Amino acid sequence: MLFAAIATVGMTGVAHAADGVPGVDVSNWTGDIDWASVVAGGGKFAFVQATEGADYTNPRFSAQYDGAAAAGLIRGAYHFAQPHETDGATQADYFLQHGGNWVSDGRTLPGVVDMEDNPYKDTNGKNNCYDLSPEDMVTWLKDFTKKYYESTGRHAIIYTTTSWWQTCTGNSAKFKSNPLWLARWGSDPGELPKGWKKHTFWQSADKGPLVGGGNTFNGSESQLATLANPPASVTVSGQARNRKTYTVTINNTGPHPVKDIKLSGRAFGGQNVVRAPGCDVSGTAVRCTVAELPRGQKKTFTFTTKPRKSTGTVGMYVTVGSVKLTLKSR
Structure with a gap:
């Protein structure tokens, strides 16, 4: 993990x-x-x-x-x-x-x-x-x-x-x-x-x-x-909770509201995304949008996958703006 x-x-x-x-x-x-x-x-x-x-x-x-x-x-x-x-x-x-x-x-x-x-x-x-x-x-x-x-x-x-x-x-x-x-x-x-x-x-x-x-x-x-007038500031964090569940949290830590935040993800290791509330899903890919995230607020996305095998490394690649995360589980 x-x-x-x-x-x-x-x-x-x-x-x-x-x-x-x-x-x-x-x-x-x-x-x-x-x-x-x-x-x-x-x-x-x-x-x-x-x-x-x-x-x-x-x-x-x-x-x-x-x-x-x-x-x-x-x-x-x-x-x-x-x-x-x-x-x-x-x-x-x-x-x-x-x-x-x-x-x-x-x-x-x-x-x-x-x-x-x-x-x-x-x-x-x-x-x-x-x-x-x-x-x-x-x-x-x-x-x-x-x-x-x-x-x-x-x-x-x-x-x-x-x-x-x-x-x-x-x-x-x-x-x-x-x-x-x-x-x-x-x-x-x-x-x-x-x-x-x-x-x-x-x-x-x-x-x-x-x-x-x-x-x-x-x-x-x-x-x-x-x-x-400092720039907007966000923190992006992610976790592979197990082989089938992944979470990504976007936290607005700056002084301004942040608009139109785009998240894209792709499952790897022989698995598909089967559930992602609030997002669009197609096979291994998932896309999410946050219209506006007020100052001091955060948004968490949960992705559920279906691995084809019970062993081996699986995970998701996630991109939010310039931030890239690799979430892995065995």
């Missing part, structure tokens, strides 16, 4: 570029923004604060977020975490409902969760880690990022400093799937938090040359566009 699985996946990281692509980050404190001047100054993207905790929304969010898009910038929203107030899933849901949702328009970056030193120590009496243990902080982040991924199909970007990450998460390596937006003001990014081999964004100054914070994307403009 042979199990085979081949995946075609979207981009989860970016290549290094010497200078990077410039961009900005803004909040209510930035005020009204002349986005045309940001574009004229070379800016290509903008992050706009949408929410904080589970009860604050940036009153200028719509104007800033829509203004960035109208000027032709790729834009994204960020959430300033208050992990001592509510659990991560609750704050992710609040973020999603108030501007942080990712949409497949080719201009929207995945949402950001901003994890940094507690700025309200004098009022809330908490330490820089909001009085959470590293274990509890990791749990909070897992809850936030899981909720965001389940809702959008995108991995949330994590904004943090290396020192905060080391102290408040115990330098956790459990978030390598989430793009890193590193905050380190200076001439180079320096040491990265554990789990990341590269940063995706770098905030090198709290006040940049354009407006708000000074940032660069660690890659090319085309890679930035791909991060905003």
Whole structure:
């Protein structure tokens, strides 16, 4: 018996570029923004604060977020975490409902969760880690990022400093799937938090040359566009359960619905396909079509064959797009 699985996946990281692509980050404190001047100054993207905790929304969010898009910038929203107030899933849901949702328009970056030193120590009496243990902080982040991924199909970007990450998460390596937006003001990014081999964004100054914070994307403009609008991604797996039964599962693991998926199969080893619900069968051949597979959904096909002999190797060749599987049984 042979199990085979081949995946075609979207981009989860970016290549290094010497200078990077410039961009900005803004909040209510930035005020009204002349986005045309940001574009004229070379800016290509903008992050706009949408929410904080589970009860604050940036009153200028719509104007800033829509203004960035109208000027032709790729834009994204960020959430300033208050992990001592509510659990991560609750704050992710609040973020999603108030501007942080990712949409497949080719201009929207995945949402950001901003994890940094507690700025309200004098009022809330908490330490820089909001009085959470590293274990509890990791749990909070897992809850936030899981909720965001389940809702959008995108991995949330994590904004943090290396020192905060080391102290408040115990330098956790459990978030390598989430793009890193590193905050380190200076001439180079320096040491990265554990789990990341590269940063995706770098905030090198709290006040940049354009407006708000000074940032660069660690890659090319085309890679930035791909991060905003990644390709469709599906996983195809198959199994020979016995000499007469074979299954193939197509799983949409990407952020987009996938349409018109074609599956073709051919039995070998002296056998015919005798049953394939939802498919067309002719002798050794079978053809199936999935009109549309929504994000996060999967479709399983089951094929039943009739071998001519009780011994020897039998199986099926299956093709789905560029993926080819060979399923064998003895």
